[in-house]
Amino acid sequence: xxxxxIVSSSPHIKAGITTRKIMLDVIIALIPACIASIIYFxxxxxxxxxxxxxxxxxxxYICRKVMKRDNTIGDLSAVVxxxxxxxxxxxxxxxxMMMLGDVAAIVVVKQxxxxxxxxxxxxxxxxxxxxxxxxxxxxxxxxxxxxAIDGATTxxxxxxxxxxxxxxxxxxxxxxxxNRGGCLGETCGLALLIGFAYLLIRKVISPVIPLxxxxxAALMSALLGRDVLFDILAGGLLLGAIxxxxxxxxxxxxxxxxxxxxxxxxxxxxxxxxxxxLPEGVxxxxxxxxxxxxLIERGTRPRTFGKERAKK
Amino acid sequence: xxxxxxxxxxxxxxxxxxxxxxxxAQKQSVSMPAPSQVVIPMSMHVGAPCVPLVKxxxxxxxxxxxxxxxxxxxxxxxxxxxxxxxxxxxVMLPGGNYTDAIIIDSDGEMTVSPDVKPPVVNSLQxxxxxxxxxxxxGLGGAGFPAHVKLNVPKDKKVDTLIINCxxxxxxxxxxxxxxxxxxxxxxxxxxxxxxxxxxxxxxxAIENNxxxxxxxxxxxxxxxxxxxxxxxxxxxxxxxxxxxxEKVLIKACTDREVGMGKLPADAGCIVxxxxxxxxxxxxxxxxxxxxxxxxxVDGSAIKEPMxxxxxxxxxxxxxxxxxxxxxEPRKILMGGPMMGMAVPSMEVPILKQNNGLLCFDEKDAHMxxxxxxxxxxxxVMGCPMNLMPARLETFSKAKDVDQLIEFDVMNCMECGTxxxxxxxxxxLVQAIRLGKGLxxxxxxxxxxxxxxxxxxxxxx
Numbered sequence: 198x199x200x201x202x203i204v205s206s207s208p209h210i211k212a213g214i215t216t217r218k219i220m221l222d223v224i225i226a227l228i229p230a231c232i233a234s235i236i237y238f239x240x241x242x243x244x245x246x247x248x249x250x251x252x253x254x255x256x257x258y259i260c261r262k263v264m265k266r267d268n269t270i271g272d273l274s275a276v277v278x279x280x281x282x283x284x285x286x287x288x289x290x291x292x293x294m295m296m297l298g299d300v301a302a303i304v305v306v307k308q309x310x311x312x313x314x315x316x317x318x319x320x321x322x323x324x325x326x327x328x329x330x331x332x333x334x335x336x337x338x339x340x341x342x343x344x345a346i347d348g349a350t351t352x353x354x355x356x357x358x359x360x361x362x363x364x365x366x367x368x369x370x371x372x373x374x375x376n377r378g379g380c381l382g383e384t385c386g387l388a389l390l391i392g393f394a395y396l397l398i399r400k401v402i403s404p405v406i407p408l409x410x411x412x413x414a415a416l417m418s419a420l421l422g423r424d425v426l427f428d429i430l431a432g433g434l435l436l437g438a439i440x441x442x443x444x445x446x447x448x449x450x451x452x453x454x455x456x457x458x459x460x461x462x463x464x465x466x467x468x469x470x471x472x473x474x475l476p477e478g479v480x481x482x483x484x485x486x487x488x489x490x491x492l493i494e495r496g497t498r499p500r501t502f503g504k505e506r507a508k509k
Numbered sequence: 510x511x512x513x514x515x516x517x518x519x520x521x522x523x524x525x526x527x528x529x530x531x532x533x534a535q536k537q538s539v540s541m542p543a544p545s546q547v548v549i550p551m552s553m554h555v556g557a558p559c560v561p562l563v564k565x566x567x568x569x570x571x572x573x574x575x576x577x578x579x580x581x582x583x584x585x586x587x588x589x590x591x592x593x594x595x596x597x598x599x600v601m602l603p604g605g606n607y608t609d610a611i612i613i614d615s616d617g618e619m620t621v622s623p624d625v626k627p628p629v630v631n632s633l634q635x636x637x638x639x640x641x642x643x644x645x646x647g648l649g650g651a652g653f654p655a656h657v658k659l660n661v662p663k664d665k666k667v668d669t670l671i672i673n674c675x676x677x678x679x680x681x682x683x684x685x686x687x688x689x690x691x692x693x694x695x696x697x698x699x700x701x702x703x704x705x706x707x708x709x710x711x712x713x714a715i716e717n718n719x720x721x722x723x724x725x726x727x728x729x730x731x732x733x734x735x736x737x738x739x740x741x742x743x744x745x746x747x748x749x750x751x752x753x754x755e756k757v758l759i760k761a762c763t764d765r766e767v768g769m770g771k772l773p774a775d776a777g778c779i780v781x782x783x784x785x786x787x788x789x790x791x792x793x794x795x796x797x798x799x800x801x802x803x804x805x806v807d808g809s810a811i812k813e814p815m816x817x818x819x820x821x822x823x824x825x826x827x828x829x830x831x832x833x834x835x836x837e838p839r840k841i842l843m844g845g846p847m848m849g850m851a852v853p854s855m856e857v858p859i860l861k862q863n864n865g866l867l868c869f870d871e872k873d874a875h876m877x878x879x880x881x882x883x884x885x886x887x888x889v890m891g892c893p894m895n896l897m898p899a900r901l902e903t904f905s906k907a908k909d910v911d912q913l914i915e916f917d918v919m920n921c922m923e924c925g926t927x928x929x930x931x932x933x934x935x936x937l938v939q940a941i942r943l944g945k946g947l948x949x950x951x952x953x954x955x956x957x958x959x960x961x962x963x964x965x966x967x968x969x
Contacts (some may be wrong), residue, residue: 203839203874204605204853206939208925209846209867210679211876212525214932272880314881380859404706411805450886450897501917502522502894503768 216313220273222401226392227280233375236349237342238288241509246283248292252299253279260300260308274313278302281321284382284436285480286328289340294332298324306427317486319447322480329480339378352376354431359476372430383433402443403450406459410438413463421471423484437479447487454490454497461486514710517762518746521757523891527750527847529718532631533805535683538690538816538861541831543590543615547822548600548858549575550610554646555653556582561611567594571620572797575611579872584654584861587646588613589800589820591620603843603857612856613822625697627796636705643792644799644861647778649673649684649753649782650938652846652862655789658779659706665774670703670711671762674783675746675753677716678845681865683803686816687784688722691791695783696729698790699741702781709742712762713783718748750847751924755780757893771919778932788827799861808867810838819859826855828866840874847925877934888927888937898927898937905944910951913944921945 234242257275261268270276278442282298302324307316329336339353357364367377375385382389396402411429418428428434442448442462449458462482469478552558557580569575569588577585592615600610628639641656642842672695676684688695695713715723725745731737746752746761755807756767757778765776773780788799802821807814812833819828825841842849843863859866888898895918904912921941928937 201837201839202841202851202853202855204851205840205876206936206942207846207848207850207923208929208938209840209842209849209851209869209876210527210929211934212527212930214887214930215877215934216880216932219883219885219932269881287584312881314883403523445885448886450889450899452890498916499889499895499897501769501896501920502760503766503771503920504917 202208208242209403211424214274216274222396222399223277223281223440224273226401227277227284227382227393227396229437230284230382230385230390231280232507233388234284234288234381237344237375237384238340238381239343241288241340244293245286245288245290245292245381246280249283249295249299250276250279252296253282253303256300256303257308260304262314263484264308266312272313275303278307278320278324281382281440282324284440285321285325285380285433287336287339287379288381289338290328290332290335294328297331301327314446316446317320317490318484319441319444322441322484322487323341325480326484341378342376342384344376353476354427355470355476358431359470366427369426369430372427378433380433380436383436386430386435389435389439393435396439396443403452403455406443406448407438409456409459410442410462410466411435413460414466416437417464417467421466421467423471428467428470432477433479434468437483438462438465441479442483442486449490449493449497451494451497451499453499454493457493457497458486458490461489512744515711515744515762515764518714518744521752521760521775521893522895522939523893523926524749524751524757525891525929527677527679527929529720529748530679530807531682532680532807532814533686533816534678534685534719536578536686536815538683538686538803538818540818541820541823541828543617543619543820544823544827545615546595546824547590547613547615547820548610548856549586549589549822550600550602550606550608550825550858550860551576551586552602553586553652553821553860553862554584555651556580556584556657558608559583559586561597561609563594563611565594565596566746568592569594569613570620571800572625573622574624574644574798581652584646584656585642585798586611587798587800588622589822590615591618592616601854601857603852603860605853610822611936618884621797623663625796625798627794628792629706629713630793633705636701639793640789642798643788645785645788645792646799646861647782648784648788648802648862648864650848650864652860655781655785658781659702661706661779665777667706667774667777667779668709669763669778670699670706670708671758671780672699672713672786673753673755673758673780673782674713674715674719674722675758677718677750677753678847678849678865680807680814680867681805681845683816683864685722686784686803687787688719689725689785692725692729694787694790695726696735696741697788698788700735700737701789701793701858702779703737703741703901706779708779709740711737713741713743713757714746714762715743716748716752719744741782750929751860751926754893754922754924756922758828769917781959802859802861802863804859804863806832806868807865807866808838809870809873810836810868811836821861822858824855825852825857825859825866828859829855829868834868838868839871840869841962842869843858847929848923879935880933882933882935885932887930887932891926891930893924893926894922896921898941899935901944902935902937902940905940905947910947913948918944918948933947
């Protein structure tokens with residue numbers, strides 16, 4: 198009888214959170230934006246989302262098999278990456294091109310560095326950046342939304358401003374609802390905010406990074422004399438701040454670090470928009486700040502309980 | 510006298526919203542009849558093990574001193590049943606290590622020893638010697654001898670006594686029941702300790718998920734004489750884990766931080782478990798040393814959860830047989846589910862500082878397999894000591910002692926908040942324990958090396 202007892206280290210109960218549940222919550226939070234993209238861009242959007250998810254999951258499965266490691270597709274993180282890559286491409290993109298981005302994200306950025314939790318930059322963003330540099334044309338040829346207003350063009354609002362086109366700009370409400378040119382997932386601010394609220398309620402993310410990121414971007418925009426609301430709604434800022442910059446693995450673990458990181462993202466985004474060659478700077482800002490995370494964490498270690506006072 | 514009592518607890522960092530599962534909070538404790546045999550280990554406290562004063566064949570009575578140690582940090586041990594010493598042999602402790610134990614076959618009479626009489630206390634010294642004779646150790650689970658804890662070094666100015674009834678561990682309710690069933694002794698004990706140590710104030714800290722305990726003690730304290738002119742007060746705490754951990758409790762009650770590697774006395778506080786505190790009063794009144802203990806018996810394998818008062822040294826198997834099981838337990842914990850120890854055998858006896866016996870069925874006995882850390886930061890956010898558990902786990906695995914020290918591994922109190930919250934089910938506490946072991950080994954080695962170098966120097 199005695200040898201039947203199980204012995205293990207404390208604690209003996211768990212909160213019941215799992216990586217899979219967290220990823221599932223992120224997927225649920227992305228659903229409003231998926232629906233919005235299908236409403237505005239039609240079946241092509243749906244097709245790209247499905248193809249991207251399947252490609253990521255299959256890539257992860259094969260990669261783990263080849264590397265003789267245990268299977269991790271059950272944690273659903275590949276599904277999240279798949280959704281995010283698709284959300285970062287225009288609806289007219291050839292799905293085979295997008296698959297290259299998916300494979301780069303999963304195989305090169307995630308699995309080659311050790312799998313979930315080990316990638317040093319956001320996989321979906323690297324997927325997007327590889328696509329932008331490999332296929333600059335298709336990656337910036339936008340289609341009209343199904344409900345495009347009269348005189349609207351296919352260019353993104355940021356593109357119109359950057360290139361000094363004479364096309365009419367959508368108004369704030371149109372941009373907030375997503376009726377504008379852009380990548381699949383970035384256009385509908387409302388859908389992204391619903392997802393944000395869900396993530397906060399489920400305590401998947403803290404509001405620190407999104408709020409500091411958007412707040413800093415707004416401040417920078419105002420300082421540089423730009424249209425603040427336009428800067429918030431026109432590009433990928435909401436998608437980036439809510440779903441990309443908050444990636445656990447590539448953002449600082451401490452609150453202080455998160456504030457610094459998010460401020461950095463906000464400053465860089467607006468600087469790139471104002472002075473860079475590209476109309477949009479969210480992807481590069483987040484990637485650059487991802488790379489600085491180890492440095493930020495080194496400088497923002499929490500003070501151990503009782504440490505400073507002990508020195509006094 | 511200027512006295513400063515907080516009306517609400519001060520802010521503490523982190524913590525976890527553990528489930529309460531206080532199934533036994535409203536149930537009157539049940540006394541268990543003497544088992545046929547008790548096994549009394551010589552090491553039920555922090556400090557030097559005791560040496561038996563009796564030998565095989567001796568007749569003993571309840572409350573008779575059967576073992577003690579000349580060391581200061583130690584606590585004497587008393588017979589918990591009357592009967593015959595049938596042997597002294599090695600037994601297994603909850604941690605799996607072995608120690609000598611006195612085996613007593615009970616005669617079922619529970620005859621009280623003639624030595625049991627109220628101590629005469631006229632000075633602090635008398636008080637401390639009486640405490641030592643009582644065999645009292647920290648009953649909250651730490652098992653630190655009471656006479657050592659209350660012997661405050663002269664150079665330390667202590668002004669506050671905190672009576673710990675936070676009882677933040679899930680399931681456990683013995684302290685809650687002590688406050689309700691033995692209210693008068695709790696308040697009297699607090700008064701006695703406060704008086705002899707000359708302290709300014711006493712805070713009885715109770716988590717607000719125990720309204721009956723708070724109400725009972727508040728009512729008792731309405732008497733000005735009992736509350737020593739309102740210098741003993743109740744402070745309801747937020748019900749969050751680990752509110753009852755000594756350093757966290759001191760922060761919540763006084764806003765003072767106990768420095769790393771320091772003792773509560775360095776922050777002007779003494780923390781005493783509520784059951785220990787009530788025992789002080791009971792001992793001063795009756796002279797009956799620590800021979801029994803109330804524990805919560807609960808868990809998914811238990812039929813009817815209850816608080817049982819058992820003679821110390823009763824085997825787990827006897828307690829479980831008395832309470833009754835639904836299914837055969839697959840995992841048995843001594844203590845709560847957050848910090849309790851899984852025992853390897855049902856032959857292990859109940860010790861002085863045990864406050865819970867949790868029996869889990871097959872389903873609850875297994876833990877989920879760990880997956881990769883996703884750097885979500887829940888361990889860092891939750892750590893009441895503000896440590897970085899995931900980093901410590903990495904350093905521990907890499908056996909990087911320097912980094913372990915750099916990241917203050919020794920300040921971890923192993924409360925388990927990090928591992929509880931971890932979505933990847935990393936065995937963080939286990940890794941940190943190993944890390945602490947590495948640091949201790951290195952420190953011991955360094956010390957030995959320094960000693961050797963010094964000797965070599967001396968030989969020149």
